Amino acid sequence: MGFDPTAGLTGWDLTGFHEGHDTECWKRLGAQEMTIEDSERGPIFGTRFSVWAPNAHAVRLVGDFNWWNGENSAMHLIPGAGVWALFVEGASTGSLYKFEVCGADGVWRLKADPMARFAEASPHTASIVYESQYVWGDDQWLWFRGEAKPHAEPMSIYEVHIGSWRKDLTYVQLAKELVEYVSWQGYTHVEFLPVATHPFGGSWGYQVTGFFAPMSRFGSPDEFRFLVDQLHQAGVGVIVDWVPGHFATDAWALSRFDGTALYEHADPRKGEQPDWGTYVFNFGRNEVKSFLISNAYYWLDQFHIDGLRVDAVASMLYLDYSREPGQWVPNQFGGNENLEAVEFLQMVNS
Template identity: 50%
Template sequence: MNQIISKDAIESIIGTDNHDPFSILGAHIAELKGKKCVAVRAFLPDAVKVEIIDISNGQAFAANKLHDAGFFEAVIVDRKEIFAYRLKSHYANGASAEFYDSYAFTPSIGETDQYLFNEGNHHELYEKMGAHIRYMDYFEDKLGGISFCVWAPNARRVSVIGDFNCWDGRRHVMRSLGNSGVWEIFVPGLTVGQNYKFEVKTKEGHLLEKIDPFAFYAEVRPKTASKIYDIAGYDWQDKDWMQSRPHRDWKREPVSFYECHLGSFMRNLEEGNRFMTYRELAPLIADYVKKVGYTHIELMPITEHPLDMSWGYQVTGYFAPTSRFGSPKDFMYFVDYMHQQGIGVLLDWVPAHFPKDAHGLAKFDGTALYEHADPRQGEHRDWSTLIFNFGRNEVKNFLISSALFWMEKYHIDGLRVDAVASMLYLDYSRKDGEWIPNRYGGRENIEAIEFLKYLNSICQIKHPGTMNVAEESTAWPGVSKPCSEDGLGFTFKWNMGWMNDTLSYFQKDPVYRKYHHNNLTFPLIYAFHENFVYVLSHDEVVHGKGNLINKMPGDFWQKFANMRLLFCMMWAMPGKKLLFQGSDFGQ
């Protein structure tokens, strides 16, 4: 029996501790007794016999089983060059399977892509990372399959697991690419619709099952796997809207937002109170929005998230519309339909923090990768979530590419950026001793500020005519000023102060309002400091606060009269407007 591979090399594969299994598995030029030959190696657990099939002539070469765990090697002495082959695996029950070898292909992500990612400037990162349909060169052919790429620089080993390999982390171990921290493998023959995750082996030897941070689609909760999906091929019909968008100046045009939560807008009571789908909701929402006269809808987070009971602000899938309401192409239809009706679509986007769910971004490779290691920087006590490390190039690139992805692939017209105040201040909702000053000794989060400026600048460069809106509750100066004027570069800023002062005034009995007119006049003092959106948002109905109509004093008729007065005054203010669903008719 001819054997070239060393015992140590075999053990590194069997123990799945080799960061570059391609250096051992697959076909390699070798030397046996001073003569050139070809060695083909495969690790196929459960196989009792393996053959190497020459595609050109069907000749079969038997491989020797060098380890009971399923390590095979065929030393082909009459071949001097690597040739096109398939593996044929035989099993104890008499079954067999013939397939292409994943370890016969070159990397699907190039060095330039890796460099731009590590530098933080790969704006189309979603085209490379994650799971993608590829057609890879294989001698004279192009073979279809799925390439998988994931960033886990501190992992000992990363495998892709899924329906296609019995969720066995030994079968498709990925290779690490240089010092980029990126792991990659191409699996020929895979198709869309299959579920997958990444199995990450930490430095301590623990195994973690993680969803794909760049996944386009996910299983319906409570299941958590990512799904292989092809987002190409949707036939968009919003040409007129998209051609006119770069020429729109929303600061000078009438804008009113309808803040909408798809999960509670309407349910299908006849089918067990199930969620409506994107396609079902599109005409219902569009008809109402057009009837009332809104110009845009602002969707509360439709990015994938674990809990139905939440608003969606604890995001696990930054590139995936939630599968609760349908497929990614169903959501494309939703946006397309709105545009055809002349309605703009904004998304609530959450770059400030992410949840601690074990299958998500938290401790992705066993270390604080996307978040800060120190809880004084990396944890939101109020929400029990983790804070992105904006000082890390790859993390910034992940978020920037997410923002651009929605505008490019889903024709989204802008983002409402959530919890901006928590990003700007290192001491946000923290007591003395619970936060770390910046390098100048201050409380400003310099890295987050730079991130927000870059986000707003690149969105305008790549997608002119879109708008980014800040939910920012403090007096930070220049939130909606251009970056060239040392502002943050947002198009608009929510006027949270006006909302609080005005509701405080209107909740009082008219007898006492004369002592509180300052609540109405004070917002006018700073009305032109920013490009404001005057909001009566979901924030005023959460956590048991009750709906707007019940905040008004008086009897049934007086409550509605006060609401009408509130809306009249709101619409007379110098800025854009936003109402949460149901508020406009006193729900």
């Protein structure tokens, strides 16, 4: 082999991620199509896979490109980064994959990619390599949005749950029927209930497993872009419900990702949400802040979303939210405010 198996990924590339101010970590982690140089064969095309799992003993890559057998696809630990990476020649958009993570407890777990930009529809759980080819046509809307003063102008928002609005429509079909309906009714904006991947299609979508991947049972990420584009071209803004306060406990997703409480608090008094049976993000961990801040920007930048409605803010701000005395831990000053969540929300809005 005449090429770097990590495709040039270094600890330096991940400095911002570890310091808590990376706003585009999807460009470094996850699945990235690229062409690299092989000293013997010249340029070769494929995909670099990388995942943050600092407490793992080992990580292997499995997918349809290696018959779901990771024995010969051990990932390489980037020195000092807690990130594992591997370049796979020929893997490209449409390739299915997962990570086999040997956790700090010595148990192997099969995990979806936290940074996956496309994912299989439930009940399947694999991540999918995806590079957008979409060409936007909403330049006029973006100009108008830049000139507008939304705080001083009337807004009429139509809330939409994609899974039940004229049930079983795809993103492409919605781009016709929903656009016609909201234009006829005179709405200025639509607000989509969460479109990020969640395992139970019958829910409203607030227990997320794939924060960077639009629900695939309605179509591809580029088809969701088409829906947003068509709304914009019709003069309708798009708001998306964003769920940074908690996440689903499904064993194949974020929970106990490397055998430890990586994305969530280890202490259940801070790391579990009793109302919803979910895990609570550890807002004090820099890498988690980078993950969530990048996620917010991802929807705004990559999908031209006009605004995010942050869900369940009270559950983030108050340590005693829905908890009885003795079931929560006061902050350093003895109060019930979650100071780490306050700082995180300030960063998101800055």
